[in-house]
Amino acid sequence: MKGSLECWSRLLLLLVVSNLLLCQGVVSTPVCPNGPGNCQVSLRDLFDRAVMVSHYIHNLSSEMFNEFDKRYAQGKGFITMALNSCHTSSLPTPEDKEQAQQTHHEVLMSLILGLLRSWNDPLYHLVTEVRGMKGVPDAILSRAIEIEEENKRLLEGMEMIFGQVIPGAKETEPYPVWSGLPSLQTKDEDARHSAFYNLLHCLRRDSSKIDTYLKLLNCRIIYNNNC
Amino acid sequence: QDVCYLLFLGQSPPEKPKLIKCRSPGKETFTCWWEPGADGGLPTNYTLTYRKEGETLIHECPDYKTGGPNSCYFSKKYTSIWKMYVITVSAINQMGISSSDPLYVDVTYIVEPEPPVNLTLELKHPEDRKPYLWIKWSPPTLTDVKSGWFSIQYEIRLKPEKATDWETHFAPKLTQLKIFNLYPGQKYLVQIRCKPDHGYWSEWSPESFIQIPNDFPVKDTSMWIFVGVLSAVICLIMVWAVALKGYSMVTCILPPVPGPKIKGFDIHLLEKGKSEELLRALESQDFLPTSDCEDLLMEFIEVDDSEDQHLMPHPSKEHMEQGVKPMHLDPDTDSGRGSCDSPSLLSEKCDEPQAYPSKFHIPEGPEKLEDPKTNHTCLQAPQSTSGEGKIPYFLANGPKSSTWPFPQPPSLYSPRYSYHNIADVCELALGMAGTTATLLDQTDQHAFKPSKTIETGGEGKAAKQSESEGYSSEPDQDMAWPLLQDKTPLFSAKPLEYVEIHKVSQDGVLALFPKQNEKVDAPETSKEYSKVSRVTDSNILVLIPDLQAQNLTLLEESAKKAPPALP
Numbered sequence A: 001m002k003g004s005l006e007c008w009s010r011l012l013l014l015l016v017v018s019n020l021l022l023c024q025g026v027v028s029t030p031v032c033p034n035g036p037g038n039c040q041v042s043l044r045d046l047f048d049r050a051v052m053v054s055h056y057i058h059n060l061s062s063e064m065f066n067e068f069d070k071r072y073a074q075g076k077g078f079i080t081m082a083l084n085s086c087h088t089s090s091l092p093t094p095e096d097k098e099q100a101q102q103t104h105h106e107v108l109m110s111l112i113l114g115l116l117r118s119w120n121d122p123l124y125h126l127v128t129e130v131r132g133m134k135g136v137p138d139a140i141l142s143r144a145i146e147i148e149e150e151n152k153r154l155l156e157g158m159e160m161i162f163g164q165v166i167p168g169a170k171e172t173e174p175y176p177v178w179s180g181l182p183s184l185q186t187k188d189e190d191a192r193h194s195a196f197y198n199l200l201h202c203l204r205r206d207s208s209k210i211d212t213y214l215k216l217l218n219c220r221i222i223y224n225n226n227c
Numbered sequence B: 001q002d003v004c005y006l007l008f009l010g011q012s013p014p015e016k017p018k019l020i021k022c023r024s025p026g027k028e029t030f031t032c033w034w035e036p037g038a039d040g041g042l043p044t045n046y047t048l049t050y051r052k053e054g055e056t057l058i059h060e061c062p063d064y065k066t067g068g069p070n071s072c073y074f075s076k077k078y079t080s081i082w083k084m085y086v087i088t089v090s091a092i093n094q095m096g097i098s099s100s101d102p103l104y105v106d107v108t109y110i111v112e113p114e115p116p117v118n119l120t121l122e123l124k125h126p127e128d129r130k131p132y133l134w135i136k137w138s139p140p141t142l143t144d145v146k147s148g149w150f151s152i153q154y155e156i157r158l159k160p161e162k163a164t165d166w167e168t169h170f171a172p173k174l175t176q177l178k179i180f181n182l183y184p185g186q187k188y189l190v191q192i193r194c195k196p197d198h199g200y201w202s203e204w205s206p207e208s209f210i211q212i213p214n215d216f217p218v219k220d221t222s223m224w225i226f227v228g229v230l231s232a233v234i235c236l237i238m239v240w241a242v243a244l245k246g247y248s249m250v251t252c253i254l255p256p257v258p259g260p261k262i263k264g265f266d267i268h269l270l271e272k273g274k275s276e277e278l279l280r281a282l283e284s285q286d287f288l289p290t291s292d293c294e295d296l297l298m299e300f301i302e303v304d305d306s307e308d309q310h311l312m313p314h315p316s317k318e319h320m321e322q323g324v325k326p327m328h329l330d331p332d333t334d335s336g337r338g339s340c341d342s343p344s345l346l347s348e349k350c351d352e353p354q355a356y357p358s359k360f361h362i363p364e365g366p367e368k369l370e371d372p373k374t375n376h377t378c379l380q381a382p383q384s385t386s387g388e389g390k391i392p393y394f395l396a397n398g399p400k401s402s403t404w405p406f407p408q409p410p411s412l413y414s415p416r417y418s419y420h421n422i423a424d425v426c427e428l429a430l431g432m433a434g435t436t437a438t439l440l441d442q443t444d445q446h447a448f449k450p451s452k453t454i455e456t457g458g459e460g461k462a463a464k465q466s467e468s469e470g471y472s473s474e475p476d477q478d479m480a481w482p483l484l485q486d487k488t489p490l491f492s493a494k495p496l497e498y499v500e501i502h503k504v505s506q507d508g509v510l511a512l513f514p515k516q517n518e519k520v521d522a523p524e525t526s527k528e529y530s531k532v533s534r535v536t537d538s539n540i541l542v543l544i545p546d547l548q549a550q551n552l553t554l555l556e557e558s559a560k561k562a563p564p565a566l567p
Helices: A003-023 A043-072 A078-082 A097-102 A106-134 A138-165 A189-222 B001-007 B222-243 B246-253 B268-272 B275-283 B293-296 B315-322 B365-372 B372-378 B413-429 B450-454 B459-472 B550-563
Strands: B018-023 B028-035 B043-051 B058-060 B070-072 B084-093 B094-098 B103-106 B117-126 B132-138 B152-159 B167-172 B176-179 B187-196 B208-211 B302-303 B394-396 B500-503 B510-514 B529-535 B541-545
Touching: A003 A043, A043 A138, A043 A189, A043 B394, A078 A189, A097 A189, A106 A138, A106 A189, A138 A189, B018 B103, B028 B043, B028 B103, B028 B372, B103 B208, B117 B187, B132 B187, B167 B176, B222 B246
Parallel strands: B302 B394
Antiparallel strands: B018 B028, B028 B070, B043 B058, B043 B084, B084 B094, B084 B103, B117 B132, B132 B176, B152 B167, B152 B187, B187 B208, B500 B510, B510 B529, B529 B541
């Protein structure tokens, strides 16, 4: 059992590593410097790559939100409707630096994993529905597709980090479920655009949370609060 | 009444204020600024109120002072990230209240740090390495980089004091930078700014100055001295080599463009303009046509008494000199020499009938194309492709078997002639299917070797007879081996013309017929030129009529009856 887990973790590691490198376009360091027989990616490398992916996802989300705002939301006051619209607001995420620093890394990691998992489904539907939007700029659609892929990769990487940092982790905790698909498919165009606006707004926020928490954990665990 | 008085004085409620922006220097606090409108002539108070996402309570600004006039400062206590603030500013005066439009603020997205601090500049001269300017700085205050809460990137720019363009360098994360390649004697200005990983760029820091001393070694000179000496040495070597072998090197690098060359052909003949020499030279070349001729598996027999002599007067000379009586006037006659590749009679490259006409002159390509049918039939006849079992083909030829007749002026050439030739050849081929092998192979030199024909034994004559017979069977064609037109040879002061080779007797006598114009009459009615008078210096074979030819004629007639039986 443990052998197969090791095997899977190595495989996923290679996947995450290679994908992260591809996405970031960085010079790759060898994944298995000691040869294939002794393949152990350090936690430092895992974190480095996870931070890069989360940074990238947040950039994409911000850009996508800005594009959508520019194109569909000018003068509509969608922002007023965006308050309290995120499906992940039930997660007890820290909301300033002090709170975050006082949160244990296990909790932080669980929160990150919960956020990542809870976005799998909405991202899938986001891509589908954005595709169906008439005249949608490619800037929006391409980013939506990219974010969906990156989210999966980051989730896998996080699961590996979680496995290394917290061996014998508990079972996965339940994560918030998104139920906003009907509003994405409504006939009323304004209502639909408003629903998209909310979703992109929440995506931007949650990707920022993930990015910040990961960077905190990276500096805390790897660099001993001396980044 | 008071209001009326105040209005009379020009006072009014304040104008709506406007929130300009909110900024957070470190993602832990933030400040908002507003712009007051007209105060309506009365003292006006401004109040900032806000509401947080997920709450219903309305709060007032906790600090109006720290941020300066018309500002509100939210300390750590009041700052939450990832939460929307709905902020409103109200202006109140005696006349009324005006509220601004609400501003929705999420602190996450309004981060703009201060410029970096503690910018230090230092010149370094390490030994054995290039000298550089070492720039160091610290992250701005209020940004917690150590814990990872705040991630930051830096940008440095510098320029000589009097220059206009900045040299910009990007420094992610590290708080130092090394600059190389500075100009000595210049005073440099250096500035730095920073940006959070998601947020706005800071302002540029105040300028820092550094003076580069005049003796500042910009480059590592020893390397350049070495490079210079090496280059000089290489140049000297090259100059020396060129001087010694200038020409040959030039020809090696830039080989002279090769002139057109025909193998074995001296191009200077063209320069001299001596056509006869030219033609002679040409005819002595291997003008092997392409394998288009191969379709028709014909073989040439070259009539030649010797390796170096031509059997006939050089017709080209005649043509060149006189330009009369082109030998190919008669379309039916085969005045052209077999100009095609020996193994085949048809060749696209065959030129017009040549000075040494042969019966089966293969015309050039276009004509060949005109007669595909003939070609087709021709193809069927031959059995093999090279040399064997081919229709013997007599040529009066030059020294080489594959000699080609030199090109004739186009006027001499008659397309119809060629057509006939093809047809003739084909039919001949078909007819002569059995009478080949011994006859000269095209690979042989100058096919016409009497010994060879004699090899066939007594049948030699018979073969020839049969050939001539076969030829005779073509009333439209010259039956014999036409070599020249039917004119007397040179010695008789008549113009040269082609004659037909009738046969070669056993003692090496060539029996020739004058070329028939339209029809081939019975050989006995022809005059026979069967004796070589002389060979002129231009390789022209001068023949004289031979009384003995009459005897040969008789022989021929008798041999006619014998079936051709050549091995």
